[in-house]
Amino acid sequence: MVVDGTTKRVTKRRVRTRANLLDAAFAVFAAKGFGRVSIEEVCEAAGYSRGAFYSNFDSLDELFFALYRERADLIADQVAGALALDGPDLDVPAAVDRVTEVLLLDRDWLLVKTDFLVHAAREPVVAQTLLEHRARLRGAIAERLARARGHTELPAVLGGLDSAAHAVVAAYDGVTTQLLLDKDSEHARTWLKQLLTALLTDGSAPSNRAPSNRANSE
Numbered sequence: 001m002v003v004d005g006t007t008k009r010v011t012k013r014r015v016r017t018r019a020n021l022l023d024a025a026f027a028v029f030a031a032k033g034f035g036r037v038s039i040e041e042v043c044e045a046a047g048y049s050r051g052a053f054y055s056n057f058d059s060l061d062e063l064f065f066a067l068y069r070e071r072a073d074l075i076a077d078q079v080a081g082a083l084a085l086d087g088p089d090l091d092v093p094a095a096v097d098r099v100t101e102v103l104l105l106d107r108d109w110l111l112v113k114t115d116f117l118v119h120a121a122r123e124p125v126v127a128q129t130l131l132e133h134r135a136r137l138r139g140a141i142a143e144r145l146a147r148a149r150g151h152t153e154l155p156a157v158l159g160g161l162d163s164a165a166h167a168v169v170a171a172y173d174g175v176t177t178q179l180l181l182d183k184d185s186e187h188a189r190t191w192l193k194q195l196l197t198a199l200l201t202d203g204s205a206p207s208n209r210a211p212s213n214r215a216n217s218e
Contacts, residue, residue: 014055014056017048017052017055017056018056018066020046020047020048021042021043021046021048021052021053021056021057021063022063022066022067022070023046024042024045024046024047025037025042025045025046025063025064025067026067026108026109026112027045027108028041028042028045029064029067029111029112029115030108030109030111030112033111033115034060034064034112034115034116034119035115035119037060038060039053039060042060042063061119061123061126064116064119065116065126065129067112068112068113068116068130068133069133071109071112071113072133072137075103075137076133076136076137076140078099078102078103079099079103079137079140079141081102082095082098082099082101082102082103092145092154092197092200092201093197093201095144096193096196096197096200097193099196100189100192100193100196101189103172103189103192105176105179105185105188105189105192106185107179107180107183107185110176110179110180111180113176114180116130117130134169137169138162138165138166138168138169139165141164141165141168141169142161142162142164142165145161145164145165145200146161154200155199155200155201158199164199164200167199167200168196168199168200171192171195171196171199172192174195175188175191175192175195176188178191
């Protein structure tokens with residue numbers, strides 16, 4: 001399977017066509033799921049011919065990965081931007097508040113992301129690229145957590161910065177899985193804030209919101 005496809009000449013019209021195809025594919029994938037969508041359905045939703053599709057993508061796999069990469073890069077930028085506001089130091093509780101306020105928690109995106117994860121589990125090339133994106137996100141988190149030393153001590157049980165970054169991503173994965181089922185984005189954001197504060201501090205840092213009974217029971 002070719003993930004990145006062939007190099008094609010980039011024009012403003014091609015950029016617009018590609019963006020429209022990605023937007024249409026996102027809506028169709030979220031509604032039906034990857035593996036249940038044809039190229040014709042994507043083209044119909046975008047208002048383009050198969051020729052327009054193939055001038056931008058070699059396959060649905062390539063389009064699917066481009067869509068994932070677009071959203072994954074957005075999330076990485078959101079996290080990096082929120083963490084960068086601390087300057088040379090890092091106030092972990094304050095950074096957690098900022099990250100959880102801006103982090104993308106869109107259920108349609110999570111449906112598409114979950115489809116991609118299942119697809120990648122069966123496609124080694126796609127899985128490797130997904131692992132690289134997740135490693136880059138963890139690297140950005142670990143780099144910023146390094147600034148916490150001497151300001152806010154990370155719990156020793158995490159075993160270092162890399163493990164702490166893994167824990168942050170795992171917490172996000174767990175909360176978003178719950179969001180897929182209960183569709184409660186406000187609760188997901190609150191619960192993620194509580195989890196990250198507990199993970200990255202001694203758990204005593206004040207929270208803007210009191211834990212809900214629902215959060216404590218899940």
